[in-house]
Each structure stands twice: as C-alpha cells, then as structure tokens.
Amino acid sequence: MNKKDLAEIKKLLIEKKAELLNKTNNVQRDINSDDINVGDEIDTASQNSDKEMLFELAAGDKITLNAVNDALAKIEKNTYGTCEDCDEKISVERVKAIPWTRYCIKCQEEAENSKR
Numbered sequence: 001m002n003k004k005d006l007a008e009i010k011k012l013l014i015e016k017k018a019e020l021l022n023k024t025n026n027v028q029r030d031i032n033s034d035d036i037n038v039g040d041e042i043d044t045a046s047q048n049s050d051k052e053m054l055f056e057l058a059a060g061d062k063i064t065l066n067a068v069n070d071a072l073a074k075i076e077k078n079t080y081g082t083c084e085d086c087d088e089k090i091s092v093e094r095v096k097a098i099p100w101t102r103y104c105i106k107c108q109e110e111a112e113n114s115k116r
C-alpha cells in the first residue's frame with residue numbers, strides 16, 4: 001500500500017468516525033428532549049463521557065466505531081493493512097471498500113462460514 005492509498009483510507013476512517021459520533025449525538029438529543037424541563041438532567045448530560053454515550057449506539061455501530069478507532073491507531077503505528085488473524089496483507093481493494101476491516105478476505109470468509 002502506498003502513501004496516497006493510506007492517506008485516502010485515513011480520510012475515509014475519519015469521515016466514518018465523525019458519522020458514527022454524530023449519530024451518537026443525535027440519539028443523545030432524542031433522549032434528552034423528553035426531559036427538557038428537568039434541570040438536573042442538564043448536569044447529568046454534561047457529565048456523560050464519550051464511553052457512556054456509546055451505549056446509545058446500535059451494537060453494529062459500536063463494533064464499527066471500535067474497528068475504525070483500531071484502524072486509525074494501526075495507521076499511526078504503521079501496522080495498518082495486515083490481517084489480525086493470519087498476518088497476511090489485506091488487498092488494497094478490500095481496505096478501500098471497508099477501511100476498518102480487521103481481516104483479509106480469506107479469514108473473513110472462514111469466520112462467516114464457521115458461524116453457519
């Protein structure tokens with residue numbers, strides 16, 4: 001993977017992260033709107049950490065957000081693009097399609113087959 005590909009992937013990951021976090025904020029707002037007249041709620045809301053807010057995200061979104069964060073960390077450590085299972089390089093086509101993927105196509109398919 002060249003630097004240009006990596007820069008492109010990093011941008012995709014940051015965009016995805018923003019999208020997911022934005023979703024969290026929207027969910028949070030929906031919940032608070034019911035209690036808009038309760039003064040104590042404001043203090044509670046401001047104390048909510050990012051982690052607590054993530055509980056409001058759908059399970060699938062949480063998994064994706066974790067994967068996005070891990071992928072960004074891997075880019076920083078220069079270990080991005082390697083399968084977590086077999087240590088083989090993940091194809092550029094695959095990481096561009098799903099930049100937060102942890103596994104190469106082979107391991108992903110094996111994991112999916114074993115679930116059935």
Ligand SMILES: [Zn+2]
Nearest residue numbers: 083086104107
């Ligand atoms: Zn693999």
